[in-house]
Amino acid sequence: MNTIILGGGFGGLAAAQTLRSLLPNKHTITLISKSSHFLVGAGKTWIVTANRRAAEIMCDLKSLIPRNVDFLQAEVQRISSSKAEVVTSAGTLRVDFLVIALGADLKMSAVPGLAESAYSFYTLDEAVRLGEMLDGFEAGDVVLLIPQTPFKCPPAPYEAAFLLNSMFMNRGIRDRVRLSIHTVEPAPMPTAGVEMSVVIRDLMEKCNIAYYPGNQTKSVDPAKKIILFQNGREVHYDLLIAVPPHEAPRVVREAGLLNQTGWIPVDPKTLKVDAPESAVPIFAVGDVTVLPLPGRYKADAPLVLPKAGVFAASQGVVAAHQIAAAVLGKPSPMDFDGKGFCYIEVGGNKAIKGEGSFFDLPHPVMKRRAPDEAQFRDKLEWVKSWLEGRGVGESHRR
Numbered sequence: 594m595n596t597i598i599l600g601g602g603f604g605g606l607a608a609a610q611t612l613r614s615l616l617p618n619k620h621t622i623t624l625i626s627k628s629s630h631f632l633v634g635a636g637k638t639w640i641v642t643a644n645r646r647a648a649e650i651m652c653d654l655k656s657l658i659p660r661n662v663d664f665l666q667a668e669v670q671r672i673s674s675s676k677a678e679v680v681t682s683a684g685t686l687r688v689d690f691l692v693i694a695l696g697a698d699l700k701m702s703a704v705p706g707l708a709e710s711a712y713s714f715y716t717l718d719e720a721v722r723l724g725e726m727l728d729g730f731e732a733g734d735v736v737l738l739i740p741q742t743p744f745k746c747p748p749a750p751y752e753a754a755f756l757l758n759s760m761f762m763n764r765g766i767r768d769r770v771r772l773s774i775h776t777v778e779p780a781p782m783p784t785a786g787v788e789m790s791v792v793i794r795d796l797m798e799k800c801n802i803a804y805y806p807g808n809q810t811k812s813v814d815p816a817k818k819i820i821l822f823q824n825g826r827e828v829h830y831d832l833l834i835a836v837p838p839h840e841a842p843r844v845v846r847e848a849g850l851l852n853q854t855g856w857i858p859v860d861p862k863t864l865k866v867d868a869p870e871s872a873v874p875i876f877a878v879g880d881v882t883v884l885p886l887p888g889r890y891k892a893d894a895p896l897v898l899p900k901a902g903v904f905a906a907s908q909g910v911v912a913a914h915q916i917a918a919a920v921l922g923k924p925s926p927m928d929f930d931g932k933g934f935c936y937i938e939v940g941g942n943k944a945i946k947g948e949g950s951f952f953d954l955p956h957p958v959m960k961r962r963a964p965d966e967a968q969f970r971d972k973l974e975w976v977k978s979w980l981e982g983r984g985v986g987e988s989h990r991r
């Protein structure tokens with residue numbers, strides 16, 4: 594028997610590490626990733642502000658894959674669950690259990706004019722390019738644009754704005770830079786609740802970052818350096834930084850596993866995919882999924898779990914327990930509990946650690962403290978733990 598794990602990010606690694614610890618070696622495990630590296634997304638804003646080098650937020654993927662897990666560096670080209678096989682650029686593999694942890698693809702072209710005009714920090718290359726641009730930036734309108742949801746790590750654009758504010762202050766040019774955020778969201782981090790939104794809004798006000806929620810982007814005109822919104826607003830920029838629109842990877846879209854949200858729906862507790870046509874059990878974890886939450890703030894506004902590495906990792910652990918239980922013929926001791934945390938750096942080596950319980954009723958609950966250096970150090974340790982292979986344990990440390 595075997596398990597094939599597609600993806601070597603937070604979810605895929607957590608699944609591989611956990612499953613290997615639960616099943617004897619005669620159950621073979623193969624992890625497939627097109628990338629030879631593991632990269633901690635939480636460090637990308639450090640690249641933008643030149644606080645860290647790329648080598649400090651990434652490592653060789655092989656160094657995190659347990660012994661007795663096969664690593665195949667290849668592109669997944671087709672998932673044929675009805676035939677129990679996965680087609681890759683390195684050949685076709687037969688599957689007994691499948692874990693899909695392929696993350697989300699970024700698609701700047703989803704908004705007309707965006708790809709031609711915007712910088713970003715959602716990939717390493719983009720973060721480096723933005724950092725280089727900022728080196729020579731002296732004055733003007735810096736606009737952070739969030740054109741679509743969902744996107745990875747809901748605090749990330751707000752953290753980017755706080756770190757840019759800090760960087761411009763340190764360079765003595767803050768009075769010559771106007772910083773603003775324009776977003777389709779109704780409020781910052783809306784799934785985390787009103788209290789968290791208020792904290793972020795207060796911080797933005799303190800940092801003189803103008804905030805425009807509820808704005809649907811129509812297009813961007815790179816020649817005139819103007820963003821056009823559906824409500825008729827036009828906003829000028831000198832430097833445009835966008836959160837790219839996200840979509841499920843092509844191979845997942847073609848596998849017929851998505852629902853109307855464009856992501857793979859999973860059982861919120863077991864991460865199992867309801868796929869009656871499939872010849873094998875399929876689990877999906879992390880950014881590639883949509884996971885409905887039981888609670889909500891408004892009766893007519895259902896919520897889904899935010900996309901974040903901590904959740905991808907916890908879900909990978911749960912999927913591994915579910916598979917091990919099925920193989921061993923025992924009930925699984927572990928369900929996904931919707932708990933996780935996130936860090937929001939606010940500049941000056943300070944951060945807020947928000948600790949969320951997203952399955953709570955009547956709505957998710959997020960606890961947080963005032964920003965301080967201890968929470969920033971906690972983030973540094975969390976990033977380090979992932980690069981040193983201790984991440985799965987750390988993701989459960991609360």
Ligand SMILES: Cc1cc2nc3c(=O)[nH]c(=O)nc-3n(C[C@H](O)[C@H](O)[C@H](O)COP(=O)(O)OP(=O)(O)OC[C@H]3O[C@@H](n4cnc5c(N)ncnc54)[C@H](O)[C@@H]3O)c2cc1C
Nearest residue numbers: 600601602603604627634635669696746879880901902903
């Ligand atoms: C700026 C930024 C800051 C962030 N900060 C945080 C934070 O503080 N805390 C947090 O928890 N999360 C944070 N995140 C989010 C976090 O990075 C993602 O939610 C997390 O990486 C999702 O894990 P995943 O396993 O689902 O997907 P990923 O980590 O994206 O992994 C996907 C894997 O699939 C592989 N893959 C994709 N397509 C193919 C294919 N066709 N064939 C083969 N391999 C393929 C990739 O190579 C990769 O190995 C941040 C993200 C960004 C961009």
